[in-house]
Amino acid sequence: MALGDLPTGEEKRVRVREMFDRIAPRYDALNRIVSLGLDQRWRRRALAKIQVGAGDLVVDLACGTGDFCELVEALGARAIGVDFAREMLRQAAARGLRFPKVQGDGEWLPFATASVDAVTCGFALRNFVSLEAVLREIARIVRPGGRIALVDVDRPVWGPLRAAHSLYFDRLVPLVGGLLSDRSAYKYLPKSTAYLPAPEVLRTMLSGAGFLELEREIVLLGSAQILTGVRGPLTPVGGRSR
Ligand SMILES: C[S@@+](CC[C@H](N)C(=O)[O-])C[C@H]1O[C@@H](n2cnc3c(N)ncnc32)[C@H](O)[C@@H]1O
Numbered sequence: 001m002a003l004g005d006l007p008t009g010e011e012k013r014v015r016v017r018e019m020f021d022r023i024a025p026r027y028d029a030l031n032r033i034v035s036l037g038l039d040q041r042w043r044r045r046a047l048a049k050i051q052v053g054a055g056d057l058v059v060d061l062a063c064g065t066g067d068f069c070e071l072v073e074a075l076g077a078r079a080i081g082v083d084f085a086r087e088m089l090r091q092a093a094a095r096g097l098r099f100p101k102v103q104g105d106g107e108w109l110p111f112a113t114a115s116v117d118a119v120t121c122g123f124a125l126r127n128f129v130s131l132e133a134v135l136r137e138i139a140r141i142v143r144p145g146g147r148i149a150l151v152d153v154d155r156p157v158w159g160p161l162r163a164a165h166s167l168y169f170d171r172l173v174p175l176v177g178g179l180l181s182d183r184s185a186y187k188y189l190p191k192s193t194a195y196l197p198a199p200e201v202l203r204t205m206l207s208g209a210g211f212l213e214l215e216r217e218i219v220l221l222g223s224a225q226i227l228t229g230v231r232g233p234l235t236p237v238g239g240r241s242r
Contacts (some may be wrong), residue, residue: 003194013105013129017085019185020064024087026181028065028095031123033180034173034189035224042151042219043068043122046226049215050147052077056117059141061106061134062124066092069099072120080116082109106134114143114234122151125202126195135209142231148211149228153193156222165223202227210235 007015023030031039047068052058054076060068063081065088072079079099083089089101104110106121106128119138128134138148155169156162170190177186197205199216206214211229218225 006188006191006194009129013084016127019182019188020083020085021087023182023185024065024085024091027088027091028067030177030181030186031067033176036220038220038224039123040067040071042224042226043071043120045217045219046120046122046149046151046228047071047075049217049226049228050118050120050149052118052120052147057115058118058120059109059111059116061109061119061121061138062127063092063099063101064088064122064124066095066097066099066101068120068122070097073099077117082106107137109137109141111141113140114146116141116146117143118147118149120149120151123153125150125152126192131195131197132205132209135205135211139209139211139231144231144233146231147228148206148231149226151224151226152196154196154218154222154225155193158222161221165221169223199225 052072052075056077058072058077058079060072060079060081063069063083066081069079069081080102081092081099082102082104084103084105086103089103092101102110107130119142125131142148156165173190174187177189203214206227206229210232212232213230215228216225
C-alpha cells in the first residue's frame with residue numbers, strides 16, 4: 001500500500017506525538033475494542049516466547065499506557081517504559097502503574113550499550129519515523145543473547161479474509177473510534193499499516209541490525225504479528241565479531 005498523504009520525516013514525528021497526547025485518555029478502552037480484547041493475550045504470548053522472567057531488565061519501547069510493562073512486572077522482571085508522548089505516560093501513572101517512565105524517542109534511547117536483557121514494543125513499529133534507526137538503537141542497548149519481542153497489527157493474506165478484515169479495520173474501527181474518541185486518529189490507524197515493511201523486508205532489517213533466531217508468528221488469522229529475536233554478538237567498530 002502506498003503512503004499517499006501520510007506524513008513522513010519530522011512532520012510524522014510531530015503529528016504522531018500530538019495524536020497520542022490527544023487520544024491518551026481513551027486509548028485503553030479503544031485498544032480493547034479494536035483488538036477484540038485480544039491485545040493483552042498477544043503481549044503475554046510475546047513475553048512467553050522470549051521467556052521474560054525474574055531478574056530480567058526489560059525496556060518497553062513506546063510503552064504507551066503501560067500494558068506491556070504491567071505484564072513484565074507480573075512475571076517478576078523489572079520494566080522501564082519509554083514513550084515520547086507525555087500524556088500516554090501520564091495515563092500509565094493514572095492507572096497506578098509504578099514502573100519507571102522515561103519520556104524519550106525510540107531513535108535515541110537513554111541507556112548504555114548492551115545494558116538490558118530484553119526490549120519489547122507493542123503496536124508502534126509503524127509509528128516510528130525511521131524504523132531502521134529504531135531497530136539499530138534497540139540492538140545497541142540489548143546485551144548479546146538478550147531478546148526482543150515486537151507486536152504489531154498485520155493484514156490477512158488470503159483474499160476473502162483480507163476483505164472481511166478490511167471491512168472491520170478500515171471502516172468499522174474509524175467509525176467507532178470517531179464516535180468514542182478522535183476521528184482523525186482512528187482514520188489514521190488503518191492507514192498507518194502502509195508504513196509497515198513486508199515481512200521479508202522487516203526480517204532483513206532485523207538481521208541487519210544484529211538479531212538472530214528471528215521468528216514471526218501471525219495471530220488472529222493474520223490480523224496481528226509477533227516478531228521475536230535474539231541479539232547476536234557485538235561487532236567491534238570497523239571489524240568483524242570474534
Ligand atoms: C499504538 S500506541 C502503543 C502503546 C503500547 N505500546 C501498547 O501496546 O498499547 C503507540 C505508541 O508509540 C509511541 N511512539 C510513537 N513513536 C514514538 C517514538 N519515536 N519514540 C517513542 N515513542 C513513540 C506513541 O506515543 C504511542 O504511545
